[in-house]
Amino acid sequence: xxxxxxxxxxxxxxxxxxxxxxxxxxxxxxxxxxxxxxxxxxxxxxxxxxxxxxxxxxxxxxxxxxxxxxxxxxxxxxxxxxxxxxxxxxxxxxxxxxxxxxxxxxxxxxxxxxxxxxxxxxxxxxx
Amino acid sequence: xxxxxxxxxxxxxxxxxxxxxxxxxxxxxxxxxxxxxxxxxxxxxxxxxxxxxxxxxxxxxxxxxxxxxxxxxxxxxxxxxxxxxxxxxxxxxxxxxxxxxxxxxxxxxxxxxxxxxxxxxxxxxxx
DNA sequence: GCACTCCGCTTGCAGCTGCTAGCACCTCGC
DNA sequence: GCGAGGTGCTAGCAGCTGCAAGCGGAGTGC
Numbered sequence: 001x002x003x004x005x006x007x008x009x010x011x012x013x014x015x016x017x018x019x020x021x022x023x024x025x026x027x028x029x030x031x032x033x034x035x036x037x038x039x040x041x042x043x044x045x046x047x048x049x050x051x052x053x054x055x056x057x058x059x060x061x062x063x064x065x066x067x068x069x070x071x072x073x074x075x076x077x078x079x080x081x082x083x084x085x086x087x088x089x090x091x092x093x094x095x096x097x098x099x100x101x102x103x104x105x106x107x108x109x110x111x112x113x114x115x116x117x118x119x120x121x122x123x124x125x126x127x
Numbered sequence: 128x129x130x131x132x133x134x135x136x137x138x139x140x141x142x143x144x145x146x147x148x149x150x151x152x153x154x155x156x157x158x159x160x161x162x163x164x165x166x167x168x169x170x171x172x173x174x175x176x177x178x179x180x181x182x183x184x185x186x187x188x189x190x191x192x193x194x195x196x197x198x199x200x201x202x203x204x205x206x207x208x209x210x211x212x213x214x215x216x217x218x219x220x221x222x223x224x225x226x227x228x229x230x231x232x233x234x235x236x237x238x239x240x241x242x243x244x245x246x247x248x249x250x251x252x253x254x
Numbered sequence: 255g256c257a258c259t260c261c262g263c264t265t266g267c268a269g270c271t272g273c274t275a276g277c278a279c280c281t282c283g284c
Numbered sequence: 285g286c287g288a289g290g291t292g293c294t295a296g297c298a299g300c301t302g303c304a305a306g307c308g309g310a311g312t313g314c
Contacts, residue, residue, distance in 0.1 A: 023228065031262060044302050046263060053301065057184040057207040069228040072208070072221040080184040080207075081199070083224050092219035103241045110237060114230045158292060171272050173293060180271065261310070270301075280291070 016060075017051040019077040023067045024049075038066030143187075144178040146204045150194045151176075165193030181205075 024034050031049070035042035039062050047053040048063075055063070057071075060078060064071040075081040093099075093107045151161050158176070162169035166189050174180040175190075182190070184198075187205060191198040199218075202208040220226075220234045 030260080032260080041303050042261095043263065043265090043304085047302090050263090056301070057202070057205075059302080061207065067228075070221045070231065072218070073228060073231070075184070075202075075207070076222050076224075078184075080188065080202070081222060083222055089219045089223045092216045096216045098242055098245060099238075100241075100245070103245075107234065107237060107241070110234060111226075114227075114234070115225055118225060118227065118230075157290080159290080168273050169291095170274085170293065170295095174272090177293090183271075186272080256314080257312100258314105259310100259312080262308095264307070265305090266303100268301105268303085271299090273298085274296090275294105277294070278292095280289100282287105282289085284286080284288105 016055070016074065016078045017049040019074070020045075020063060020067070021049045023069060027067060034063070034066050036066075038062045040066075142178075143182070143201065143205045144176040146201070147172075147190060147194070148176045150196060154194060161190070161193050163193075165189045 024031065027034075029037070031045055032042045035045040038045070040059055044053065044055075044059075045063070048055050048059075055078075057075065057078075057080060060074040060080075061071045064074050072081060076083050089111060090108060093104055093111065096104060099107070151158065154161075156164070158172055159169045162172040165172070167186055171180065171182075171186075172190070175182050175186075182205075184202065184205075184207060187201040187207075188198045191201050199208060203210050216238060217235060220231055220238065223231060226234070
């Protein structure tokens, strides 16, 4: 079942908007508060959250700052960056050139426990 | 000697434009050829290279595809992405799909403290 | 009741992005 | 000479981005 391109694009907009709304809800701040923290207008933030507008990378950067999350996370949702595959982080830790073996093991253990925590608490990880 | 903000912004535009022109020169293709490969108009690409316009992340993605380089490299030049200190591992953490934002931050902090520790124990880490 | 503060949203619009049509210039082959 | 193909750029403009002004609604205190 092929979606028309327009619909797919609108859905993409909703994806980043939904994600921002989610993160804002998690942070327990109002739309106006986030808009202020991020330095964007609150009507525009509202439109972004509802998928009516498609913000630039700069606006996403500002919103990420307001949410205290990485801009990368928002770029991924917006389709500007590709999401790494699940196994990639474990591999990256294992091959990190600037860590000792002990440190690598610690990071891997922390990562595994986080993933276990996410699988146990809710089947759909918060992302 | 403080530059006016307008000048600084114009320089930023020139940075990404210069970089694109450089990469195109390295690839030995004309402006029109790159524009065609990238799927953007050649006048617009010309304007971008000369720092007259500031392309969106999507256009940068297309140009990267045409140049056969990573979009990330262009985002960094454009100021959308920071070149993270940790490189690949930090990137992998930031974009990991199975972690919450809070968990990502924890891992990044742990990783950062490990790197600091390694820098302190040996002045020239193998990197 | 009123005024105030907060909430999220609508509307109109200035300025920007990215495009098309077309220009001037160059080289090559006839 | 000409035409064809290539080069990079100018100019005008449709549509989009992000904003300011303002709306209706909710809650609080007088």
